[in-house]
Amino acid sequence: MNTMAGSSPEVIGIAAVARNGVIGAGGDIPWRIREDLARFKALTTGHVLIMGRKTYDSIGRPLPGRTTVVVTRDPDWNADGVIVAHDVESAFALAYALEPTKIFVAGGGEIYAAAWPRLGVLEITEVDLEPPGDVGFPPIEHAQWQERSRVSAEGYAFVQYVRRSA
């Protein structure tokens, strides 16, 4: 629950997703798109990121200008410059306490799936590839999500979805 009376932060899932749903392979992202990294930075700077411990490990450091909440079941896990939560509920409670406007769920696959019911907006980079991979993004069902904007470029598109009201 948001602690700021009268305002409720937007909870946004942000991901780069291949045509076959793949988002990760061998602990990493199987492509590099400079414009996507720049967009991630532009959208998330000044806000809170929630991410799984494996995603944090793949980045290896807290991202500057953002507050990072890392979710792990390991009671001994720690890293400088991040906030640790031991379940998804606590991660959101911490994020709500910190963040009056936007909370970004930044992956990976386990955390997108666990946070799915809380997401109201998706900022997706559709990547025009079908790479092999071992981690996927939940299906974006048309019945559940409405496309609000799309900016296409060579090899990728930035697409925003909003959750349809029940």
Ligand SMILES: NC(=O)c1ccc[n+]([C@@H]2O[C@H](COP(=O)([O-])OP(=O)(O)OC[C@H]3O[C@@H](n4cnc5c(N)ncnc54)[C@H](OP(=O)(O)O)[C@@H]3O)[C@@H](O)[C@H]2O)c1
């Ligand atoms: N394309 C993209 O936009 C994008 C974005 C982010 C990540 N990725 C990729 O996705 C992959 C990582 O995704 P992943 O699904 O393997 O891992 P993940 O979601 O990043 O992290 C999984 C870890 O989070 C913790 N966790 C998960 N659910 C939990 C819960 N309910 N309570 C407490 N802790 C919980 C556990 O940590 P412990 O094991 O420490 O307990 C678990 O091992 C990598 O390949 C990464 O590069 C891609």
